[in-house]
Amino acid sequence: MLEENAKRALVICVDLDDDVGSKTGLETPIVGRDNVLRAAEKLVLVDPEEADSNAMFASIRLSDELSQKGYLTQVGVIGGLSNGGLEASRKAMDEIMSVANSFNPSEVYVVTDGFGEEDIEPIIRARLPLTGVKRVVIKQSRSIEASYIIFGRYLKMLFSxxxxxxxxxxxxxxxxxxxxxxxxxxxxxxxxxxxxxxxxxxxxxxxxDLDRLVSAGLKHVFGGEIPPQILILKTLLLFTGVSLILFSLFSGVSTGFLPGETFIAQIGRFIAQTIDVLLFGIAITLLSGSIKYPLTASSIQDSLTILVNIVSLAPMLKTLGLAAATPSFELKILLYTSLLTLMLVFAANVMVLLTMRILQSLKILKISQGTKIA
Incomplete structure (x- = not known):
């Protein structure tokens, strides 16, 4: 009858990172004064610097103090998981409810070894009559531990x-x-x-805030509904293309003029020296503008067509430059090169068409409704 009328106090020592289990091999929950005392002694022998052993001794002391005040007490050690996180909190909460359901406490006291378990306290308070929380921190180390925790949180922010x-x-x-x-x-x-x-x-x-201004400008140029990955790709292509164009023009101008060279010869030599890089830069620049979102088969085919057609013109334009720069240049070479360029353009377009059909047949490309590959 006396036990039925006495207040029932449950003292739980929470160890979310499961140092007790990982270092002693004991399974949680550990319930009962004698069992908790033996586990604390085993833990302190295995690792004398472990703070959880102090929390376990403190929970036994708190249980004894409540018993002296007439409480019917039960003390237990609750463990989480060594890697922490939500799963550790879920496991610890399951063990707490299991111990509480078997004891039916009127008051619950939580003992921890510092500041790592504050996230689980609101959950306990919502499901059990939580009366008090005791944090056991070794003397002279509270400010150091608090500083360590704050530093750890800011360091985690830098990486996440x-x-x-x-x-x-x-x-x-x-x-x-x-x-x-x-x-x-x-x-x-x-x-x-x-x-x-x-x-x-x-x-x-x-x-x-130049990064925000650049980002806003690019979204204004390319459209605001483009995902960041596509926006970065279009920006890199645009930057690369413009850089190649400027480099080729600067390279061609910096070569200077030869004495006695006619204006037509100068233009021809300029074209012959710069046309390869210049055309590739123009193709990359146009490619950056032709990429659409959402990606469809037609937009991909258009982008590839622009790229291969412009690059295929390089042999003929280079030959034209050489013909203009060299008075003794044989015109039949220009004729052969023109025919070769036409065949190259045709072959490149056929390759683009075949590539698109293969990708379509392998279901690598998801073709939007109404999109046709001609």
Whole structure:
């Protein structure tokens, strides 16, 4: 009768990372004063620096204090999983409810070894009559542990939060690659210049929100409904194409003029020297604009057609340049090259058509309704 009228207090020591189980080999839940005491002694012998053993001793002491006040008490150790996360919280909560259902407490007290288990406390409070929480931290170490936890959270944000990881990991990777390449090919002066230039450019972009302005401008040019992956692809193609065009033009102009050379010869030599890279740059630039979203068979075929047709013109245009630059150039070579170019253009278009049909038959491309491959 006395036990029925007494308040029933359940003291649970929560170990979400399951140090007790992984280090002692004991299975949780561990219920009963004697069992918890033996487990704590075993844990402290295995690892004297383990904080969970202090929490287990503290839970036994709290249970004894409540017993002296007339409570009918039960003490237990609850374990999660060594890798933590939601599964650890779910396992620990299942064990807590199992112990609570067998004891039917009127009050529940939670004892932990610090600040790692605060996420599970609201769940316990919602399902059980949680009366108090006791955090056992070794003296002289509370501020150190709190600082460690805060530092760990911010460090995790650098690797997981999209707002920070692209600057921390992306910028860090760029610096590492640049320094590595310059270390192999360059001098320490060039390394320092490249390092601080990258840092300065990143600070400048972040300070004036240049990355957002560039992103907004690209979305305005290419359309706002394009996914980031397609937008990045179109941007890289556009940048590459424009760079090749500018490089070819600069390379052709920098060669200068030969003495006594006619204007037609100058144009021809310019075309012969630059047409390969120039045409490829033009094709890449047009390709960046021809890629549509959502991707369809027709848009892919149009992009490939633009690429192969422009590149196929290179032999004939190069031959035209050589013919203009060389007065003794034989016209039959130009005729043969023109015929070869026509055959090359035809073959390239046939290859594009066959490629699209093969991809369609293999169901690699999902063709939108109404899209035809001619």
């Amino acid at each position: 939060d999209p707002r920070f990881k692209r600057w921390f990991l992306g910028l860090g990777g760029l610096i590492i690659i640049t320094v590595a390449l310059l270390s192999y090919y360059g001098s320490s002066r060039e390394i320092n210049t490249a390092f601080w230039s990258i840092i300065g450019l990143a600070v400048l972009m972040r300070g004036f």
